[in-house]
Amino acid sequence: MHLPPLSLYIHLPWCERKCPYCDFNSHEAQAIPEQAYVDALLRDIEGEAARAQGRSVHTLFIGGGTPSLFSAPAIARLMAGIAERLPLAGELEATMEANPGSAEAEKFAGFRAAGINRLSLGVQSFQDAQLQALGRVHSASQARRALDMVRAAGFDNFNIDLMHGLPGQSQQSALADLRSALACNPPHLSWYQLTIEPNTVFHKRPPTLPVEDTLADIQDAGEALLQDTGFSAYEVSAWSQPARQCRHNLNYWRFGDYLAIGAGAHGKVTHRDGRIERYAKRRQPADYLGSERGAFEASQRWLAAAELPGEYMLNTLRLAGGAPLENFERYTALPLATVQGTISQLGEQGLLAVTDGHLHCTRLGWRYLDTVVGEFFPE
Structure with missing residues (x-):
């Protein structure tokens, strides 16, 4: 059986405020038990080593929640602990999600020193009224300053997360957001339409979104603008400059394998006998923190042919x-x-x-x- 390339996903589930559109496994917290959580992650990764089956990890992705709420020393200890427990490829792509808030941006240089070499910045909009409607905790000016700090910290590889089809948004407003993002010259842009998901505040109290014709016009005009600016769509909502695609996400979309650690993290692993395993870790942070090695899984199954x-x-x-x-x-x-x-x-x-x-x-x-x-x- 040919085993596909291997990645690693790490979930840090805490955020400062739960956004009304978010259906991810994220939890508001005043204080984060980061030392205890890193301890748990390292216990968890010890149980994942066998699933690697001798393969090196070529990419890792730290998602959330808001991973940038963690301190740089905690991320450094996590990265060092992973390197001790799993073989990592020499050309490792190590991505971390971050918010543009001032407190997080001040840590960017520390994250770079810890071994993170790619940031994904959750901007969502460059307009304050839209940021407030989306429940974001940063302002447009903070987003721009954070992007300056990304480059100053030594990151030449980064992504901007940007939404369109926002409450009451016109085509003109959506394209203004896109132009603001492009003015920051990102190597990569995740540009996607806001959708209303079950079990979210927006699902209970839906905002007024643009009509279908407006959404289609935004999509068409935005795609034309991106192409004119030298970006190519390599995935449904992922755009990049030449040779700057996200390798981690490419591995997902090519049906590659990925180990998973952290509360609620999902993994997929191909075994040498041809069977494919999907599994998930305990979802609630308290349950996850209390788990010992080998007891982190909440579910596991083999895919049927x-x-x-x-x-x-x-x-x-x-x-x-x-x-x-x-x-x-x-x-x-x-x-x-x-x-x-x-x-x-x-x-x-x-x-x-x-x-x-x-x-x-x-x-x-x-x-x-x-x-x-x-x-x-x-x-």
Whole structure:
């Protein structure tokens, strides 16, 4: 069995304030038990080492919550502890999510010294009224100062998270936000539409969002602006300058493997016998903190063969260039004939295409991605 590349996801679940649109496993906290949590993470990673099966970790991603609420010394101890317990590739991409608040921005140089070499800054908007509507704790001016501090701290590789389709937003306002982000010359931009998710404040009290025609106009005009500025879409909502894609996220979308540590973290691992395992860690921070080695998991299951086509396409069809057709057999251990009929059918409908041996969505297929992917799951 060909084992795919390996990544590591680390979840730090605390934030200063829960945003009304957020459905992630994040928890407001006045004080963070960072020493005890790093201890727990290092106990957790010891139980993950066997899942690596001798592979080096090529990328890691520290997500949240707001990981930048942790101190730089705590992140340094975490990074050093991981290096002691797992083989790390020499060209490791180490990303950390951060907020633009002043207190977090002051730590950027410390995070860089700790071994973090890529930041993902959660700006969301450069307009104060929109930031307030989204429940963000930073201002537009703080966002701009934080981006200056990102570069000053030595980060030449970073991402700006930016939303569109915000409450009451016009096309003009959305494009002004996008131009503000582009003026900061980021190597990478995550530009995505606000969606209302269950179990959020916005789901209970929905804001007034732009109508469908406005959303479509924003999408079309924004894509044209990004392309004119030298950015390419390599995934549904991910744009980058040439050769500046996020390697960690690419591994997700190529159906790679990823270990997972931290409260509520999800992992996916391929084993040498061809079976694919999905698992999740205890969701509540208190339960996670109280766990000993080998007792962090909340759930674990093996994917059934019937699920694999859908699982594979759910990831790879998000990529603009798709993935080599041969990777389907390499990463699922199923014959290509399993999906050939569905591929042909969707191709006739103008939703899928094969170019230079790569299976990918057409532009129309990308617009109806959920429908396309659904065809590969069992009914």
